[in-house]
Amino acid sequence: MNELKKTFLLVTAFFISCSVFGQNLKKVVFTTHWIPQAQFAGYYYAKEKGIYKKYGLDVEIKSSGITESSQDLLASGKTDFALMFFSTALTERLKNIDIVNVAQLSQKSALIFLAKKSSGIRIPEDFEEKKVGIWKTGFEEIPRAFFNKYKLNVEIVPLSSSVNLFVLGAIDVMTVMWYNEYHTVLNSGFNEEELIPFFFSKHGLDVPEDGIYCNREFYKNNKETTEKFVKATLEGWKEAFKHPKEALDIVINYMSKSKIAANRAHQKWMLDRIENVFMPTDKSYKLGVFSEIDFNKTINILSTGKEKSKYPLYHEFVIIL
């Protein structure tokens, strides 16, 4: 009886292992829109914890942002999936690049105009004729919408990635991400009471950010793979939020592999804020699903009357899996 059981178990184990190893994992390339950091914890977590594998995928995660952008890599077909801000994706669409949104992770804008109180800024109107730093890499639409809204005439300073200009006083205001540069500024010796943040989400410019995009063509040919990739990714995020310590370890490991200056305090802050943005408590949402209302609001923010027709329609642009 025991022998029989053993034999049966061994045979079963053999078949299972055969099915795993013998399985042809589908190779997929995914590119984040910036260098490794906790903003991408869920993808790294899904890869390192074998969630992608579980869905039959062999995902290669690439970084971009310094020399090339994720949208460029997607346009050139160097990646299957790319992470992009919604605003960036719309810009791409306006360039007639036929990309589709397969998952919308960010439900809320994390963008902030950060000002120093010492510059005498208290309200948006105080930005007038001040030096305002804006990231130069294809991310100007929303800050410009902010200037339009408050009819501001400012001296725009294009920025790369550092906060040094702001910290050293070369500029008065700069765009920062709540989950990233805001904290960097805090850990450059500024106290919160010395700063004044203008959350875009509180100024009628709540444009969702991180979303996963692919070319329509790719999607048409790889519907099953896309579905698996999105499902696995969402699972990765849920698990990462559930196990922040492990997720942070993985992120920091990725960072050191890429020789990126990292500190745990900063990455922890980032993971916490990303959770606030992906799973907001003050908003109804479904993780990874783009709400049609948010979509249309963003179109209204970014388009000016005439151009509106150029923008894509929700059902045409967003793939609901």
Added chain:
Amino acid sequence: MVISVIAIFIFAAYSFISKEIRLKNVQENAKNLTYNNANKIEKILKSVEKITESIAIVMEHTSVNDSELDSLIKAIVAKNNEISGCAVAFEPFKYSLSIQKHSPYYFKDGKEIKKTNLAVESLEYFYYDWYQIPKLLNHSIWNEPYFDEGGNGKLKSSFSVPFYKGEHISSNMVGIVSVNISLDWLQDIIGNIKIYESGYAFLLSNRGTFITNPNKNMILNESIFSVAEEYEQKELRTMGRKMIKGGDGFVFVPYYIEKEDCWFSYAPLPSINWSIAVVIPEVELFASLSYLNKIILLIGIVGIIVLFITIIVISRSMTLPLRAVTGIADKISNGNISAAVSELKKVEINNKAIQKLLINSNEKSKDEISQLFAAVGKMTYDLNTLLNRVVESVENVTTLRNKIVSSIRQLETTVTEQAASTNEVNATTNQISATVKSLANTMGDVSIVSINAAESTTNGLQNVAEIKNTMGNLTDSVNQISEKLKNIDSKAGNIANIISTITKIADKTNLLALNTAIESEKAGVYGAGFTVIAQEIRRLADQTAIATLDIEKIVDEMQESVKEGVSTVTKHTEETINSSDKINRLSLSLAKIIEQSKNLTPQFEFVNQGMQQQSEGAFQISEAMGQLNAVAKQTKGSLVELNEITIDLNKAINELQKEVGKFTV
């Protein structure tokens, strides 16, 4: 105890003061260390600044062509060991109206010097900090250090100087000269700073980022603020803010990086806006001190232990007999004297010194406890003896009390008897008084009759029959008087008897009172009340005796008067009888009779006077009797008091017996 407290206090004070002194020395040393090294670093950096500024001056004041610029930059890189590269970057179209980007860059690659043009690559140098910040700030600046990916990941920093055409304003800026240097030497200098066992130094950028740190992973990855956040150290954040603002100081940070308490000494590098800090673990700071302290502490502890042992030994030798004494005292307080005595004997056997002391009370001991013990022992024995005596005394007092009670009872009976006798005397006296009164009346009648008779006799012989009759009446009356007088006499005799009884009683009372006085004297304090009462009784007895004597005298006088009266009356009766018999015969001698009758009247008055005297005597007796009665009443009152006192005495005896009964003798 006090000594040890003082010792601890002194030690703490010493320790505190020596720590303070030590801390001041360390602060001074650390300050010197940080400033010396800051100066060393600044010197090197200043030389780099000078070179860079010189290039900028050349760029501003001469119009160099391509090859001249190239050779200048190349020579600068080649001739200066500390410089690892130099770039001259131009604003768009400022190098040439036809060229947007131009930036020749020479750098060391091993021993070779290589050239590249930053503009050729996809790099947009306009947006790099080293270009953008000095441009916007309009002044030269040391840039945030970075790891050079092309140069084996070496830590580098650069100094950027803007150069202008004309006035130094943004719009006139032509380009930036930037010289980069490897910071290996900096890490060497900082790395070589050693203080105490593991004390070290680190360098912070103007953003608080670690430029050097023994933990390589922290360099450029962590800032003092991120460390403060991760380990929740507010002190560290506060210090960091002071450091990046160019301050200096000496700060205590507890439990730094979850390891140990540390002291930080920091000083600025003003030209570069960096800051240097020296970290000293507190343990090491006070290591030599703590060695000295340990020795002192050890000596102190050993001293205190010795002191304690001595105290314990002494106090044990003290408390042992004390405990025995306490035990004995406990037993005494419980009333178990015999147990106390037996325990005392036990201790006595075990302790020769105490034995000696107990045997010879003159023996002097230096040991106070032994003395105390001996005193308690003696006291116990004395108490035992005393209690035995008290028990005996109680028994004596009880017997005495019984005697007093019986005496009182006897006295009571006697007084009652006395009262009864007194009442009898009273009644008799009253009878006498009444008899005397009626006698007086009769005497009055007799007087009148005699006067009448005299008158009648004088009036005529015809009234002889009447006289005869009257004489007969007179005889009867005289007989009656005689009888009554006899009666008085016998009553007076009775009084004499009673008085002698009273005298006897008084004597007896006196004797009893005397006895009582003696006994109560024996009873001591308890008998004090008695003594007073006994004296009172004796006084009363004396008064009784005196009163009795008075009465006796009066009665005697009265008896005499009566006897006299009786004899007179008897005489007159005889004479009257004779007269009556002789009336017939002696009618002739009527005149004589009349004469005699006339003589009779004053005699009757005399009798009457005697009678009145008798009456007065009876009254006096009555008064004396009243006094006697009052005395008897007083005696009775005294007896009630006496009784009450006896009850009190009884109570006292009972209580005494109860108290004494508590002691097991």
